Amino acid sequence: MELTALQKAMAAYESATPRPSDFDAFWAGRRELASRTEVLSSEPAGIENPAASYSVVRYSAGGRTLTARCVRPRTDGAVPAVLLFSDFDRAVRGWFHMSRFAALGFAVLAPVREGVMPDAAAGWRDAPEELALAELYTDALRLSYAAAQLPGIDGGRLIPWGEGLGGALAVVAAAMRPEAAEKCAALGPALADIPLLWQTGIDTGPLAGIRRHFRDEDPAHREAEAFFHAMGYVDCVNFAKLVRCPFLLGTGLMDSLSPPLAQAALFNIVPGEKQLVTYPKYAHERINEFENELLRFLHG
Amino acid sequence: MPMTARELAALKDYRGMDPRPSDFDPFWDARVAEAAAVPLDYTLSPAPVPDWPGCLYRDLWFTGMGGARIHAKYIRPAGDGPFPLILQFHGYPGSSRSWLELSSFPAMGFAVVSMDCPGQGGPGQDLGGYEGTTVAGHIVAGLDGDPRDMYFVRLYQDICILCRVVSGLPEIDRDRIAVNGASQGGAQGIACAALMPDLIRRAAILYPFLSDYRKVLELGADEIAYEGLRYYSRWFDPAHEHTARWLTQLGYIDTHNFAHRVRCPVLFGTGLSDTVCPPATQMAVYNELTCPKKLLVFPDYTHEEIQAFDDGLIDFFCREEGSQWS
Numbered sequence: 001m002e003l004t005a006l007q008k009a010m011a012a013y014e015s016a017t018p019r020p021s022d023f024d025a026f027w028a029g030r031r032e033l034a035s036r037t038e039v040l041s042s043e044p045a046g047i048e049n050p051a052a053s054y055s056v057v058r059y060s061a062g063g064r065t066l067t068a069r070c071v072r073p074r075t076d077g078a079v080p081a082v083l084l085f086s087d088f089d090r091a092v093r094g095w096f097h098m099s100r101f102a103a104l105g106f107a108v109l110a111p112v113r114e115g116v117m118p119d120a121a122a123g124w125r126d127a128p129e130e131l132a133l134a135e136l137y138t139d140a141l142r143l144s145y146a147a148a149q150l151p152g153i154d155g156g157r158l159i160p161w162g163e164g165l166g167g168a169l170a171v172v173a174a175a176m177r178p179e180a181a182e183k184c185a186a187l188g189p190a191l192a193d194i195p196l197l198w199q200t201g202i203d204t205g206p207l208a209g210i211r212r213h214f215r216d217e218d219p220a221h222r223e224a225e226a227f228f229h230a231m232g233y234v235d236c237v238n239f240a241k242l243v244r245c246p247f248l249l250g251t252g253l254m255d256s257l258s259p260p261l262a263q264a265a266l267f268n269i270v271p272g273e274k275q276l277v278t279y280p281k282y283a284h285e286r287i288n289e290f291e292n293e294l295l296r297f298l299h300g
Numbered sequence: 301m302p303m304t305a306r307e308l309a310a311l312k313d314y315r316g317m318d319p320r321p322s323d324f325d326p327f328w329d330a331r332v333a334e335a336a337a338v339p340l341d342y343t344l345s346p347a348p349v350p351d352w353p354g355c356l357y358r359d360l361w362f363t364g365m366g367g368a369r370i371h372a373k374y375i376r377p378a379g380d381g382p383f384p385l386i387l388q389f390h391g392y393p394g395s396s397r398s399w400l401e402l403s404s405f406p407a408m409g410f411a412v413v414s415m416d417c418p419g420q421g422g423p424g425q426d427l428g429g430y431e432g433t434t435v436a437g438h439i440v441a442g443l444d445g446d447p448r449d450m451y452f453v454r455l456y457q458d459i460c461i462l463c464r465v466v467s468g469l470p471e472i473d474r475d476r477i478a479v480n481g482a483s484q485g486g487a488q489g490i491a492c493a494a495l496m497p498d499l500i501r502r503a504a505i506l507y508p509f510l511s512d513y514r515k516v517l518e519l520g521a522d523e524i525a526y527e528g529l530r531y532y533s534r535w536f537d538p539a540h541e542h543t544a545r546w547l548t549q550l551g552y553i554d555t556h557n558f559a560h561r562v563r564c565p566v567l568f569g570t571g572l573s574d575t576v577c578p579p580a581t582q583m584a585v586y587n588e589l590t591c592p593k594k595l596l597v598f599p600d601y602t603h604e605e606i607q608a609f610d611d612g613l614i615d616f617f618c619r620e621e622g623s624q625w626s
Contacts, residue, residue, distance in 0.1 A: 047611070049618050051377070051409040073354070073407070094607030096404050096614055103355045103377075103407035291398030292349055299350045 003280055006253060006260060010278075015193040015265035018232040026128050026233060031176050033062070034141035039149045040065060047095055050074070052102040054095055057109065059146035061139060067114075068143055071098045072107040072152055080157035080182060081107040081147050082298075083173055085140065085166030088117055088190065088205035104298060107153050111143050119209030120194070120231070127230035133191070133206060134234055137176075140169040144177050159298065161185045164258060164284060165205060168192065168236045171266065175242035185248040185294055188258045188284050192236040192266040195228050200259050240269035247274040248297040250290040252282030302572040302599040303579045316584035317514040321551040325561070328552075331453060332495050335460035338365065342465045344374065349399045354378050355406045357399055360413060362465050364458035368425040370418060372462065375402055376411035381471035386617065387463070387500075388414040389481030389488035392509055392525050393438070395422030408618055413466050417455060417484070426451075433536065437528015439510065439553075443546055444536075452510065452553040456491045463496045474499070478564075478617055482506035483525070483577060483603065487555040490585060494561035503562065504613050505585075506569040507603055511555040512581035514547050521578050556581075559588030566593040567616045569609040571601030 001009065020026070038060045045054040057068045069092055073079060082101045084093055092112045101108040123130030140160075148155025158180045160170035167189025174184035190205065191197075203211035210231075214221065232238055247270050251263045260278070267276050277293050321327070342362035349357050356376050364370040373396045376383055386405050390396050396414035405412035416422025419438065428434070431445025442450035467474040477499055481489040486508030493500040509525055516522050522530035537543060551557055566589055570582045586595055598606050 047614050049408045049614050052407050054614075071407075075354075091607075094611045096610035097401075097607065099404040099407035099614070100400055101403075101407075103375075103403040103405075104352050105354055288395070288398045288401075291400040295349045295398070295400040295403075299352065 003253060007278065010260055010264035011268075013261050013264045013268060015196065015237045015269075017193050017195050017235045017237050017265070018229045019238045020128070020229060020232045023233060023238055027176055030134065030138045031141055034138050034145055037061065037142040037145040039146050042070070042150060045069070045095065049099070052099055057146060057150065059142060061142050066139060066142060066146075067112040068109045068146065069093075069095065069098060069112065070107065070109045070150065071095065071102050073102040073105055075105065078152055078154040079105055079107050080159060081109060081153045083140075083143055083147060083158055083160040083170065084108050084110040085160065085162030085169040086110070086113065087162070087164030087166050104295075106159070106298070107150075109143060109147050111139065118206050120191070120206040120234070121209035121213035121227075124213070124227055124230040128233035131230070131234055137169065137172045137234060140173045141176055144173050144180060148180060156180055157182045159183045159185070161294070162189075163187045163286075165190045167258075171236050171243065172239050174245055174247070175239035178242065178244035181243075181245040183246045183248070183297065184243060185297055187250040187287065187290055188252060188255050189236060189249070189263060189266060190258045191234065192258070193262040194231040194235045196259065196262050196265065200262075202257060202259070204257055237265050237269060240266045241271055243270045244272055246272065246297075248294065249274070249276045250287060250293065251276065251278050252284060252287060253278055253280045254283040257284040308572065308579065308583075308597065311580055311583040311587075313587060314580060314583050315587050316512040316554070316556045316581075317518070318512075318547055318551060318554075320554075320557040321548055324552065324557055327447070328495060331448065331457055332460055335365065335457040336464070338363070338461055340461070340464060340468070347373065347399060352378075355403060360465070362461060364418075364461055365454045366427045368418060368427045368458070370415065370425065370458050370462070371423040372396065372413050372415040373399060373402060374411070374413045374466075375399065375406055376471060377406045377409060381411075382473035383409065383411040383471055384476035384478070384617075385466060385472050386410050386412045387466070387477065387479045387489075387492060388412050389479065389485030389492070390414065390417065391482055392484035393420045395420060408614060410617065411472060413462070415459065415462055418458075419451075433532065436531040437526075439526065439528040439550070440532040443532060443549060447549050447552045450549075450553060456488070456495060456553075459488060459492050460495055463492065463499055467499055476501060478502035478504070480504045480613065480617075483509045487511070490555050490562060491558050493564055493566070494558035497561060497563045501564050502617060503564055504567045504616055506606065506609055507571060507574055507577045507582055508555045508585050509577050510553060511577070512584040513550045513554060514543070515578065515581050515584070517543075519578050519580070521575070524576050526576075556584040556588050559585050560590055562589055562591050564591060566591055567596070567612065568593060569596045569598065569606060571603065571606060572597055572599045573602040576603035
């Protein structure tokens with residue numbers, strides 16, 4: 001598709017992803033589950049710097065223990081916190097990378113993802129409780145609740161932000177905790193408009209499982225409708241209308257992992273204050289200029 | 301495929317394939333003197349991103365060699381200072397990283413200045429006029445003319461001028477100025493520390509570019525960032541009958557030839573799977589360093605962001621002098 005046509009199509013695009021009738025009830029239950037999160041410990045990370053402190057936070061998740069990195073400026077009083085989610089192919093961001101937010105007066109927490117990347121198709125037949133992605137999203141909410149318990153952090157001023165899969169997690173965190181999300185930003189968010197992602201042939205990261213599912217278990221697509229209905233519980237498009245805070249989206253128009261139309265599906269549904277910045281010659285990658293945009297967005 | 305531990309050990313004494321030009325030091329002493337004679341002329345103005353209560357963003361424009369207008373991003377903590385300063389240098393052929401990315405230094409209590417190399421990915425004036433080809437690669441810009449007029453000679457002189465500008469800013473602690481850079485930025489970091497040894501107190505260098513050019517040719521690594529070498533070789537010396545001339549000339553801008561002049565402590569990182577700047581060419585730099593130094597190797601990393609190295613910067617730059625190694 002030519003660039004101009006693509007941009008027009010993005011403006012008009014509406015996703016056909018199904019929204020299960022009990023979507024809101026299911027996620028209300030998951031939020032309640034996540035709200036029981038307790039911070040178990042917060043220990044110095046062994047890095048020293050006169051202007052910021054570095055710590056490793058451990059918090060409960062049902063029977064599991066999750067870990068996050070935390071950087072906080074050495075200031076008095078409670079500060080807002082950025083929740084920094086990584087893309088599917090990237091480990092938790094480094095301490096030096098995270099430090100950038102401390103210069104602006106924000107604390108920043110980044111979850112350490114453990115184990116293998118969830119398979120989007122895993123648990124679909126017993127959806128929604130058994131969906132692997134539902135657990136991953138619930139972990140994003142757990143981080144949000146854990147952040148609010150930390151001393152020196154204003155739990156009502158959280159700013160979820162992420163790239164790719166991290167962008168999806170940021171949207172989920174903002175959507176499911178609107179009372180705590182001050183702003184939300186994403187670059188190339190993944191897992192939006194899952195039927196379109198499948199149709200486009202994207203089978204990287206969590207989406208690898210969808211291709212495998214159809215090839216191995218349902219080659220004739222006899223249960224495709226039920227399958228995509230199940231995916232509706234974890235399709236980011238279905239969280240978009242719950243986002244109440246200002247939302248910044250950056251989209252590389254050559255993004256082949258999170259296609260621009262799929263990102264538009266998400267963006268077009270967000271009801272409130274929102275801003276889309278497109279970069280015609282960028283793909284699914286770091287965009288220097290978007291970081292400047294993010295800096296401006298975080299201000300004020 | 302990463303270089304093995306045995307292959308790395310075999311490079312313990314490797315110092316590059318070609319000798320340093322015999323007049324390298326007087327050549328550069330003269331270039332530094334030329335840069336020192338350029339009248340200082342600079343402006344600071346608000347950046348296209350807003351100031352924060354704890355952090356101020358400025359565009360810095362200064363006049364470089366030949367009257368070129370050169371740009372740098374300048375970020376500093378709010379307050380009177382004096383603040384230690386990082387001179388940050390970017391990779392090839394790019395631009396200074398985003399205002400947000402550079403903010404990690406103010407979060408450590410440092411001011412940071414990051415110059416955009418003219419004619420690459422950021423603003424600034426490249427006055428050109430290079431003798432010879434300019435179609436591909438800044439390495440070879442000026443290779444057919446006087447060595448004084450090569451792109452990277454001018455660039456390093458501009459860095460000397462930048463050092464004079466920033467070390468004179470009232471809020472900067474001129475006794476705590478350090479350099480940081482990867483790839484082309486690593487080359488500039490070494491050159492800066494070598495040419496301004498009284499000013500630069502610490503240097504963090506990751507996989508430096510612009511080193512050991514004959515080795516690059518031998519390994520067939522004269523592509524991607526080093527593509528200028530292949531272009532020059534194919535079109536201007538196809539049978540390699542004149543390599544002695546042009547490789548000697550490149551010796552004036554060879555990072556490993558600057559290393560012996562560096563006096564400050566150097567934290568040095570190398571990805572052993574690097575295919576852009578082959579590890580041997582990096583070790584040629586490291587082995588020529590006679591200053592306090594520490595090598596960190598990352599077997600599974602190529603020419604890419606290495607967060608473990610970046611995380612080490614916090615300790616390396618923030619610790620008191622004399623205890624810089626973690």
